[in-house]
Amino acid sequence: MSSALERMSDFDLNDDQRQVRKFVKEFAEKEILPHVEEYEREEKYPLDLIQKLGPLGLMGPMIPEEYGGSFSDVVSYGIICEELARIDWVVASAVSVANSLAASSILNFGTDEQKQRWLPGIASGATLCSALLTEPGGGTDLGNMASTATKVDGGYRLTGTKVFISHAAYAGLFFCVASMDLSKKHKGVTAFLIDPHNTEGITMSDFPMRTLKRDNLAEVHMDNAFVPDEALLGKEGAGFPVLGAALDTGRFSVAARCVGQAQRCLDLAIPYAMERKAFGQPIGEFQMIQQKISDMVCRTEQARLLVYRLGRMKDAGIGRASLESSLAKLNASQAAVQNALDGMQVFGGYSCTEEYEIGRLLLEAKSLEFGEGTSELHNRLIAEFALGIRKQ
Ligand SMILES: Cc1cc2nc3c(=O)[nH]c(=O)nc-3n(C[C@H](O)[C@H](O)[C@H](O)COP(=O)(O)OP(=O)(O)OC[C@H]3O[C@@H](n4cnc5c(N)ncnc54)[C@H](O)[C@@H]3O)c2cc1C
Structure with a gap:
């Protein structure tokens, strides 16, 4: 740099x-x-x-x-x-x-x-930890989850399936949400802290991915799994505020990760643009390649500023900053994807070869446009704040 x-x-x-x-x-x-x-x-x-x-x-x-x-x-x-x-x-x-x-x-x-x-x-x-949020029926509309938790003597029985679960096979703690009353939608959602190694009724299977194969994503099945009373996090039916606070911080860290990925695309594209020659000169001297480099710099810096501002707000004691979290996460994840696309264009056909890292970064960046709220969800939240439909 x-x-x-x-x-x-x-x-x-x-x-x-x-x-x-x-x-x-x-x-x-x-x-x-x-x-x-x-x-x-x-x-x-x-x-x-x-x-x-x-x-x-x-x-x-x-x-x-x-x-x-x-x-x-x-x-x-x-x-x-x-x-x-x-x-x-x-x-x-x-x-x-x-x-x-x-x-x-x-x-x-x-x-x-x-x-x-x-x-x-x-x-x-x-x-290590895993977050068990997404279900086969969907990850965006968490108020409509199908996993259930039923109160029994000394604890709860959990039943349901969670998909796309990162780190699951290596985790010693599952942060999990399930509904205590499906008819109450988000007001039934309850959070639990589960020890996967000491909970009968929990099994895992591979969740095969086209990308991030080194993450070993899993599908987690809870079949009447018993967890003790001490596993309840917060109150029964009050899991949505727990989730909201978690995702607020989660969006900050995912946005920061996206800035890192956007930066990596630049770190790779800049030296390549100065080394690779076409028509007798480095491709970095062609205006259209320079446009891509400039766009990549602008996106990375915009995203970084939104992320750091959000961090500073949290350091200043603002616990929930939903609008700023959405702005940072949306902007940074799109910057990471677009930088990967522009970076690949700089590398030409070599971006698709095993020799260069840039091609791998595209699907990895794209996956961050889904986790901790998809772009559509954040667009919706931002618009609702702007229109006064949503206040917090
Ligand atoms: C690599 C990777 C790792 C992951 N790790 C985890 C993990 O560890 N734990 C976990 O719980 N999940 C994890 N996920 C899952 C991720 O959180 C979900 O993919 C995400 O929440 C979206 O859910 P979905 O894929 O079911 O899409 P859906 O919710 O089915 O949405 C499909 C599409 O419809 C759009 N949509 C939905 N509702 C609306 C609306 N109201 N308006 C407009 N558009 C809408 C969405 O934006 C999306 O484009 C991971 C995903 C990936 C790719």
């Missing part, structure tokens, strides 16, 4: 945040990057790479020190997600699911016992 671009990406970070970026960037390039393509080809989950994060304090950036975490500020958390995602979708996802969805929900809604039980393991990296 040229020094002018570097200046833009961190002009208003403090020294600690700059240090975080430098540290994570160097770590990811040295320890993770050399393995990503190989793991993708071998369809190997990067457990060994993820295990390197805990001792460095990178598994608990949203968890306070008293629970073994390394929380300093939300912007730093975003930078960690951004720099990890610049190199590997899956490693960044492990941090983002664990912190934004699981740990933040426990911190916001958990009992003292739940905090003591789960947070130290998440922060150390001993407990």
Whole structure:
């Protein structure tokens, strides 16, 4: 990256945040990057790479020190997600699911016992997390979920199927939602913290993907699975606010990851444009290629500014910032996709070969346009805020 671009990406970070970026960037390039393509080809989950994060304090950036975490500020958390995602979708996802969805929900809604039980393991990296939200019937309309939870003596019985579940085979904690009363739609939704290794009635099968084969996505089946009373997170029927808060932070970290991916496309396209020659000159000297590079820079910086602003709002104590989360997530995920497309065009036919990473980034970026709210959902939310239909 040229020094002018570097200046833009961190002009208003403090020294600690700059240090975080430098540290994570160097770590990811040295320890993770050399393995990503190989793991993708071998369809190997990067457990060994993820295990390197805990001792460095990178598994608990949203968890306070008293629970073994390394929380300093939300912007730093975003930078960690951004720099990890610049190199590997899956490693960044492990941090983002664990912190934004699981740990933040426990911190916001958990009992003292739940905090003591789960947070130290998440922060150390001993407990990986999965979020069990999406169902075969749909992921966008979560108020219409079909999974059920029934109160029984000493706990609850859960039944239903969850699909697209990242990290499931390696997770020691499932953050799961199920309905206690389907007729009440979102008011029946209830959140649970499940120990998958000690819960009878939970089985998993492979959820075959065309991309991200190294993520080993799973379909999780709950067949009358018994969880004890202590598994309830928040109150019965009050899972939607838990989910809303989790997704608010989740959208921040996913948006930060998208900025990292958009940046990676630029990092790859710039040197290629200056090396590859056509008609006797580097293709980077042709205006149409320059237009693509310029568009990629503009998108990345716009997205980054929206993400950092959102982080600063959260650091300033604004717990829920739904409009700004949607703006950041929509903008950043579209920037990542469009940068991957433009980046591929810069690489020409070579973007489709195994030799170059850029082609892999397209489908990975596209998948981030679905997770934590699709673009259509965010467009709808943004419009509803603008029209005054939605207030919070
Ligand atoms: C790589 C990857 C990893 C994932 N990991 C996880 C995970 O770990 N845990 C988990 O729970 N889920 C996970 N997901 C699932 C993801 O969250 C869902 O794909 C997403 O929520 C969308 O749900 P859906 O695919 O069922 O699409 P649907 O909800 O069926 O939507 C299909 C289309 O209809 C559009 N649509 C729906 N409603 C409206 C509306 N009101 N107005 C306009 N358009 C609308 C959507 O925007 C979308 O374009 C993952 C997905 C991928 C690709």
